[in-house]
Amino acid sequence: MKGEEMTSLERVLTTLDHREPDRVPLFLPVTMHGAKELGMSIEEYFSKAENVVEGQLRLWKKYQNDCINATFYAPIEVEAWGGEVIFSADGPPNSGRPFIRDPHQIMDLEPPRVKETPCLLKVLKAITLLKERVGDEAPIIGIAVSPFSLPVMQMGFDKYFDLMYDQPSLFQQLMKINENFCVEWANAQLEAGATAIAYFDPVSSSTISSREMYLETGFEIAKRTIARIEGPTATHMASGRCLPILDDIAQTGTAIIGTSVLEDLTHMKTVCKNKLVVLGNLNGIEMRRWTPQQAETKVKEAIEKAGPGGGFILSDNHGEIPFQVPDEVLSAISTAVRRWGRYPIAVN
Numbered sequence: 174m175k176g177e178e179m180t181s182l183e184r185v186l187t188t189l190d191h192r193e194p195d196r197v198p199l200f201l202p203v204t205m206h207g208a209k210e211l212g213m214s215i216e217e218y219f220s221k222a223e224n225v226v227e228g229q230l231r232l233w234k235k236y237q238n239d240c241i242n243a244t245f246y247a248p249i250e251v252e253a254w255g256g257e258v259i260f261s262a263d264g265p266p267n268s269g270r271p272f273i274r275d276p277h278q279i280m281d282l283e284p285p286r287v288k289e290t291p292c293l294l295k296v297l298k299a300i301t302l303l304k305e306r307v308g309d310e311a312p313i314i315g316i317a318v319s320p321f322s323l324p325v326m327q328m329g330f331d332k333y334f335d336l337m338y339d340q341p342s343l344f345q346q347l348m349k350i351n352e353n354f355c356v357e358w359a360n361a362q363l364e365a366g367a368t369a370i371a372y373f374d375p376v377s378s379s380t381i382s383s384r385e386m387y388l389e390t391g392f393e394i395a396k397r398t399i400a401r402i403e404g405p406t407a408t409h410m411a412s413g414r415c416l417p418i419l420d421d422i423a424q425t426g427t428a429i430i431g432t433s434v435l436e437d438l439t440h441m442k443t444v445c446k447n448k449l450v451v452l453g454n455l456n457g458i459e460m461r462r463w464t465p466q467q468a469e470t471k472v473k474e475a476i477e478k479a480g481p482g483g484g485f486i487l488s489d490n491h492g493e494i495p496f497q498v499p500d501e502v503l504s505a506i507s508t509a510v511r512r513w514g515r516y517p518i519a520v521n
Contacts, residue, residue: 181239181311182368185486189405189428191447193483197476197514198239200314200452200488201503203232204246205265205496210235215496216260219245222299230306235500236507239486241313243300243367244493245292250318250358251326252292253285263496273328276336279347284354287361297365304366312369314407315362319374320351320398321391337390348394356401363404372399372406372427373492378413380433387418395425407431407452412491416441423448434490438478442485451479454490455506461497465505472509480518487514 179187179195187194207228208218218224229241248258248268257269273279287293296315303313318326324333324347337344359370376382377391399406408422409431415422416436423445432441432453445451455471463471472487479485487510494503 180309182309184239185312188483188486189450191450191482191484193516196516197480197510197518198486199237199507199510199514200240200242200486201232201236201238201494201506202242202244202489202492203236203238203494203503204242204244206232206494206498206503209496214260214262215264215266219266222295222302225299226302226306229303233307233311236503237511238507239311241303241307241311243296243303243313243362244316244371245296245299247316247318247373248326249292249296250323250354253287253290254327255285256326265493265496268326271327271329271332273324273332276328276332276340276343279343279350282347282350284350284357287354287357293358293361297361300362300365300367313367314369314371315359315367316371316373317355317359317362317402319372319377319391319395320348320355321394322374322376323351323355325376352394352398352401355398359402359404359406363402367404369405369407369428370402371431371492372402372408373411374408375411375413377418378410378415378433379417380410380413380435384417384421388421392418392421392425395422395427399426407450409452409492416444419444419449429486431488431492432490438475442479442482446482446484450484450486452486452488455488457489457491457493457495457498460489460502461495461499463502463505465501468502468505469509469512472506473513476510476514476518480514480516483516 184194184198208215210231246266251268252258256272259269406427407429408427414433429450434454434456
């Protein structure tokens with residue numbers, strides 16, 4: 174296919190094979206921007222599957238994105254357990270008060286049944302409708318928070334880390350419950366039409382966990398969980414560093430690693446060669462203040478560092494573009510990829 178215009182799916186599959194496609198793929202996770210497109214509040218936008226479908230399809234065409242993001246919001250998973258979700262006017266929904274307030278609740282905890290839970294069914298409906306509209310033209314990306322990272326929303330950071338160190342038997346019980354939920358949730362999305370699952374695991378990042386801690390916890394949990402997910406996965410640390418554990422992550426069975434803006438793309442690409450596809454690492458926070466010219470410069474720099482040889486997908490570094498990033502900047506990123514990302518790479 175080299176030298177011809179590929180579909181987004183062909184472009185991504187070639188990249189996953191660590192070969193050069195026609196150009197560098199672009200993943201813009203504009204989860205909330207669909208609300209702007211439809212003139213809705215963020216809460217109203219996420220209230221119906223049809224809204225998300227229409228919003229994501231418009232954004233896909235508008236920015237010539239190489240993926241369709243089927244994500245609603247991260248705390249939809251704790252909403253499924255009966256937890257609280259707090260909506261804001263100009264930012265992502267957040268989890269409210271943790272629903273595990275006493276660690277001993279874990280012994281009686283049962284995961285939600287995915288296909289009987291209204292908020293999760295809404296996501297599955299959106300994925301099915303997107304698949305009907307998109308077919309095999311572009312990958313549809315689902316999301317599952319890792320069993321090791323989900324407890325931050327289930328019980329809060331401090332109580333979770335106390336549990337990990339002081340009550341290992343309850344920690345293991347919570348991991349067992351969460352692993353079963355994560356697998357059922359990921360596989361339901363794949364069954365609905367998702368092409369791959371983004372496995373979000375920020376607690377495993379080197380920003381939060383030491384390598385020794387990761388090998389004892391998040392690593393083993395990821396190996397068990399990813400082995401049971403019936404489709405490809407991309408591991409994302411949601412801005413956290415991962416360079417010290419890249420070789421370990423490659424052993425979990427995942428295909429892609431999301432890269433922090435705090436890590437050098439040239440080094441990342443070298444370490445990941447033929448083992449992991451590098452995804453990243455534009456700074457979404459700074460992106461809110463970029464001019465279109467600055468956006469082009471950042472895109473050029475990223476492509477120059479990680480584009481040659483394939484195995485690179487340009488994206489942000491967090492997994493979600495902030496709501497405040499203006500259309501003109503997102504359009505400039507898209508235009509710059511088409512100008513500077515064609516293979517063979519020549520950005521000088």
